[in-house]
Each structure stands twice: as structure tokens, then as C-alpha cells.
Amino acid sequence: MADMQPSAQQYYLSFRDRLKDIRARLKWSQADMANALGIPLVTYKSYEVRSKFPPHLIERLALVTHTDVGYIVTGKAPIHRFSRRVA
Numbered sequence: 001m002a003d004m005q006p007s008a009q010q011y012y013l014s015f016r017d018r019l020k021d022i023r024a025r026l027k028w029s030q031a032d033m034a035n036a037l038g039i040p041l042v043t044y045k046s047y048e049v050r051s052k053f054p055p056h057l058i059e060r061l062a063l064v065t066h067t068d069v070g071y072i073v074t075g076k077a078p079i080h081r082f083s084r085r086v087a
Contacts (some may be wrong), residue, residue, distance in 0.1 A: 036064040
């Protein structure tokens with residue numbers, strides 16, 4: 001039976017696509033994103049093209065872009081759970 005898990009290469013390609021999509025949704029330039037993450041522009045550009053995004057920046061990315069960490073990591077939309085209101 002074939003392994004149904006995506007390869008590491010597929011994961012990194014889809015992660016880069018999500019990174020670009022998040023930035024585009026905000027209408028930010030690469031420089032805007034680099035500034036928000038507190039990293040040099042050349043470093044951020046490399047994350048969109050070839051380098052692996054470092055895990056220590058994922059939480060910061062989520063905070064500055066108001067994006068769910070789960071979505072950033074997996075590409076799946078979060079499941080919202082609604083609690084009952086107490087009167």
C-alpha cells in the first residue's frame with residue numbers, strides 16, 4: 001500500500017505557497033513581511049523561494065498576520081468550537 005503522507009518536498013512547497021498567500025491576503029510586500037517578522041528582507045525572500053521556514057518564527061508569523069498556527073503548519077482551516085453561553 002502506498003504511503004499517503006506527502007513527501008517533505010511537497011510539504012515545503014505547499015508551506016511556501018501558504019506563506020505567499022498569507023502575505024498576498026494582507027496586501028503586504030516581502031519587505032512588509034520581513035519587517036513584521038523582524039528579519040532581513042533577503043532572509044524572508046529566501047523563505048518564499050528555497051529555504052525552510054524556521055519553526056521559531058511560526059508563532060510570530062501567526063501573531064503578526066492574525067493567522068491560525070494550525071493553518072500555517074498544515075494548510076487546513078481551523079475548526080471553530082462554540083461553547084454554550086451561560087445566562
